[in-house]
Amino acid sequence: MAFRKRREALRSILTGSICIRPGSVYDATSIRIAEDLGFELGMFGGSVASLAVLGDPDIALITLTEFAEQIRRMSRASTLPVLVDADHGYGNALNVRRTVQEVEAAGAAGLTIEDTLLPQVFGQAKTQLISLEEGVGKMKAALDGRSDPSLVILGRTGAVSITGLDDAIARARAYEAVGVDGLFFTGIKSRGELEALSAATTLPIVLGGAPEEMTALDYLASRRVRIALQGHAPFAAATQAVYETLKALREGTSPKNLKGIASSELTGRVMREAETKARSGEFLGLKK
Ligand SMILES: O=C([O-])CC(=O)C(=O)O
Numbered sequence: 001m002a003f004r005k006r007r008e009a010l011r012s013i014l015t016g017s018i019c020i021r022p023g024s025v026y027d028a029t030s031i032r033i034a035e036d037l038g039f040e041l042g043m044f045g046g047s048v049a050s051l052a053v054l055g056d057p058d059i060a061l062i063t064l065t066e067f068a069e070q071i072r073r074m075s076r077a078s079t080l081p082v083l084v085d086a087d088h089g090y091g092n093a094l095n096v097r098r099t100v101q102e103v104e105a106a107g108a109a110g111l112t113i114e115d116t117l118l119p120q121v122f123g124q125a126k127t128q129l130i131s132l133e134e135g136v137g138k139m140k141a142a143l144d145g146r147s148d149p150s151l152v153i154l155g156r157t158g159a160v161s162i163t164g165l166d167d168a169i170a171r172a173r174a175y176e177a178v179g180v181d182g183l184f185f186t187g188i189k190s191r192g193e194l195e196a197l198s199a200a201t202t203l204p205i206v207l208g209g210a211p212e213e214m215t216a217l218d219y220l221a222s223r224r225v226r227i228a229l230q231g232h233a234p235f236a237a238a239t240q241a242v243y244e245t246l247k248a249l250r251e252g253t254s255p256k257n258l259k260g261i262a263s264s265e266l267t268g269r270v271m272r273e274a275e276t277k278a279r280s281g282e283f284l285g286l287k288k
């Protein structure tokens with residue numbers, strides 16, 4: 001299976017003893033940059049999927065087809081393993097099963113399925129969760145949808161900041177019991193919360209953001225956190241760069257005087273120019 005090596009690489013991060021920070025990636029270019037810089041793993045957040053594909057906020061407007069297509073583009077462009085945020089699995093447990101099939105076929109190394117009630121419910125401003133029982137059904141369906149056993153499936157909950165620590169522990173234990181490969185927690189605000197969740201479970205942990213006092217990788221590793229996210233600054237940086245460049249051009253700056261433009265060397269590397277040249281030589285008869 002073509003994607004097995006990537007999935008096994010993610011599995012060895014999860015079963016290892018250190019905590020790593022993934023590179024936030026969202027398209028073919030950003031994943032190649034992360035790969036060139038030596039990141040061990042890419043993280044494709046639902047928020048940046050929505051921004052990159054739709055230019056919209058993270059409110060479950062993106063379709064599974066659009067999400068999977070963006071994964072496919074990244075999988076083609078790079079061999080870097082990518083963990084993808086498949087939100088709530090685009091529907092109920094049966095939709096989750098289909099989501100796993102599509103995300104697997106698109107080449108993801110792993111995915112998260114969360115127990116958030118999405119999309120937002122009429123008349124309810126606050127984030128809500130589905131029941132623990134429905135969450136368990138979704139995790140079971142996710143595992144059932146997998147055909148490559150090396151694909152990593154993570155059960156995700158933000159319960160700790162929505163319904164409280166006890167409920168977060170109950171959910172984590174229930175998802176662990178059905179056989180997910182790891183647990184992904186969001187909304188953790190203190191060491192005490194992480195330590196309680198870690199003590200109540202045995203699976204590797206992925207942390208979606210953490211307060212300042214919890215950024216030391218050796219501390220996180222000691223609590224079984226193997227992957228710690230750092231948000232999606234690269235997308236925000238790209239937005240700012242495009243804004244500044246278009247603004248300068250609009251104001252009459254000549255292209256040769258623009259600041260912050262990728263060198264032709266960097267652009268060439270990102271578009272794998274040397275490989276294309278070699279192929280042109282080989283297949284188009286353009287050898288010197
Ligand atoms: O998965 C992540 O990187 C955090 C998240 O939910 C998102 O960005 O949509």
Ligand SMILES: [Mg+2]
Nearest residue numbers: 045046047085
């Ligand atoms: Mg998300």
